[in-house]
Amino acid sequence: MSRQQASSQANGLGNIELMFKQIMEVVHKSQMEIAELRSETHELRQANASLERQIKEGMQNGNGSRFGTGFNTPAPSSPQLRAKSPFLSPASIPSLAVPTSICVPSPLGDNALSQYPFTNREIPGFYVVIPAGGAGTRLWPLSREEHPKFLLDLTLKGRSLIQATWDRLLPLTSATRTTIVAGPAHVKSIRGQLPDLLGHNLFCEPSAKDSMAAIGLAAAIIAKRDENAVIGSFAADHMISGDDAFLAAVAEAVEVARQDYLVTIGIAPSHPSTGFGYVRLGEKLGMHNAPNARLVSSFKEKPDARTAAAYIKTGNYRWNAGMFVTKATFLMDLLKEYKPELHEGLEKIAAAWDDENLRQRVLDEVWPDLEKIAIDNAVAEPAALDRRVAVVPATFGWDDVGDFSSLADLLPAEANQPRVLGDNNLVLTEQVAGGIVVPGSGRLVTLLGVDDLVIVDMPDTLLVTTRARSQEVKRIVKKCKESGFRQLL
Numbered sequence: 001m002s003r004q005q006a007s008s009q010a011n012g013l014g015n016i017e018l019m020f021k022q023i024m025e026v027v028h029k030s031q032m033e034i035a036e037l038r039s040e041t042h043e044l045r046q047a048n049a050s051l052e053r054q055i056k057e058g059m060q061n062g063n064g065s066r067f068g069t070g071f072n073t074p075a076p077s078s079p080q081l082r083a084k085s086p087f088l089s090p091a092s093i094p095s096l097a098v099p100t101s102i103c104v105p106s107p108l109g110d111n112a113l114s115q116y117p118f119t120n121r122e123i124p125g126f127y128v129v130i131p132a133g134g135a136g137t138r139l140w141p142l143s144r145e146e147h148p149k150f151l152l153d154l155t156l157k158g159r160s161l162i163q164a165t166w167d168r169l170l171p172l173t174s175a176t177r178t179t180i181v182a183g184p185a186h187v188k189s190i191r192g193q194l195p196d197l198l199g200h201n202l203f204c205e206p207s208a209k210d211s212m213a214a215i216g217l218a219a220a221i222i223a224k225r226d227e228n229a230v231i232g233s234f235a236a237d238h239m240i241s242g243d244d245a246f247l248a249a250v251a252e253a254v255e256v257a258r259q260d261y262l263v264t265i266g267i268a269p270s271h272p273s274t275g276f277g278y279v280r281l282g283e284k285l286g287m288h289n290a291p292n293a294r295l296v297s298s299f300k301e302k303p304d305a306r307t308a309a310a311y312i313k314t315g316n317y318r319w320n321a322g323m324f325v326t327k328a329t330f331l332m333d334l335l336k337e338y339k340p341e342l343h344e345g346l347e348k349i350a351a352a353w354d355d356e357n358l359r360q361r362v363l364d365e366v367w368p369d370l371e372k373i374a375i376d377n378a379v380a381e382p383a384a385l386d387r388r389v390a391v392v393p394a395t396f397g398w399d400d401v402g403d404f405s406s407l408a409d410l411l412p413a414e415a416n417q418p419r420v421l422g423d424n425n426l427v428l429t430e431q432v433a434g435g436i437v438v439p440g441s442g443r444l445v446t447l448l449g450v451d452d453l454v455i456v457d458m459p460d461t462l463l464v465t466t467r468a469r470s471q472e473v474k475r476i477v478k479k480c481k482e483s484g485f486r487q488l489l
């Protein structure tokens with residue numbers, strides 16, 4: 001063969017390879033689009049169900065012709081915040097066929113698809129634990145001690161964050177296996193918002209002792225009820241988009257947890273956040289039922305910005321989404337090893353839990369001395385070093401709605417306009433770009449020529465700051481406390 005012929009043959013092969021690559025890219029893109037469409041369809045179905053519920057509630061209250069206010073869980077002293085409904089009328093949404101399975105693209109960018117059954121997603125022996133403890137200080141004055149972030153409907157979809165968390169997880173479990181750990185100040189509101197929550201599944205802690213005591217309490221009680229229980233702990237105040245991918249990731253995490261691992265869900269970091277824990281991806285676990293699961297080679301809770309940036313550069317790190325899936329007994333074993341006193345205290349409380357008088361006595365005696373520590377520091381960090389922590393990398397959208405800046409990102413906006421949480425008619429702007437306005441006092445808020453401001457106008461106080469400084473709102477809360485404005489916290 002002449003050199004010219006050989007070179008033209010090589011070119012031909014190269015072209016075929018290129019064509020194949022392009023075809024594969026198109027196929028992958030279509031698969032991603034299908035997964036996205038399915039996710040949107042599911043969200044539409046949920047929105048539809050939520051609207052139906054609002055109409056039903058409105059009719060039960062003799063108020064059938066008016067839709068809910070959108071912001072249906074205002075703080076007791078706040079006015080109702082009105083909003084445009086983001087929903088279509090039920091009649092305009094066609095009924096949708098339920099797919100038999102869902103394909104979720106692999107989070108590792110390897111073009112693989114994992115298939116999960118769509119219907120009957122309940123996982124036998126799986127218990128949900130929702131620790132509802134954070135005050136959401138960075139969302140003050142919208143979020144208050146008595147009425148924290150998880151009780152608010154921050155997306156104006158008609159459900160508070162804790163209600164949305166409940167709705168999201170219900171397909172995997174049932175009300176009998178869904179539990180909440182909360183302080184006495186929030187028990188009544190939680191019961192009001194979640195009428196299906198069973199009395200014996202609401203674990204009331206005497207005071208805030210951080211996430212290890214809260215999740216450990218639930219684990220200890222559940223382990224007594226069911227020694228084979230696998231628990232999944234999910235914050236009450238996070239937002240998730242792409243529920244199918246979320247449920248698939250949790251189902252995968254349960255499979256891994258059954259093999260005695262503390263399992264986290266890993267989110268691909270978008271920026272070097274100092275507010276999250278980071279997990280370093282270790283070797284693949286190669287489990288048949290959990291194709292994406294990997295070992296966590298190390299776990300670092302809230303690194304500084306420089307460290308976080310270095311982590312992200314490697315491409316080997318994921319954010320810990322604050323979700324932990326594990327056998328209840330395995331978590332107690334880890335606790336016994338790494339925090340024996342906390343373990344002993346929680347076991348004592350769990351043993352007395354079913355007898356209400358005894359429970360109170362033991363709580364009074366034991367709870368005040370329990371160590372206040374996050375689950376991440378108490379067990380996740382040391383257990384990762386012992387190769388007992390695994391991660392399921394996730395593909396769903398996730399946000400912990402930590403401050404007004406991230407809340408702004410979640411709200412719809414007209415181009416170059418501030419986002420409005422509430423009634424758009426109460427906000428007038430001229431040459432204003434970006435930012436977020438909460439017109440919560442009922443009066444008109446007007447803005448001229450200011451960009452990226454955060455304005456939260458409540459009946460009892462007004463907050464003005466910038467999006468860039470919104471992480472620092474807790475400094476103002478501290479100042480209010482020091483200056484004697486306790487009633488505003």
Ligand SMILES: Nc1nc2c(ncn2[C@@H]2O[C@H](COP(=O)(O)OP(=O)(O)O[C@H]3O[C@H](CO)[C@@H](O)[C@H](O)[C@@H]3O)[C@@H](O)[C@H]2O)c(=O)[nH]1
Pocket residue numbers: 131132133134181182183205207208209210211214234235236237275276277278301302319320321322323376400
């Ligand atoms: N019941 C109860 N719940 C609590 C308590 N303290 C914390 N929690 C709950 O435990 C979860 C995590 O606690 P946070 O205090 O909000 O943790 P964080 O600083 O946000 O960090 C955690 O979450 C991040 C994701 O949002 C993670 O990235 C990080 O690694 C860590 O797990 C939240 O659901 C919070 O409500 C408490 O005393 N009581």
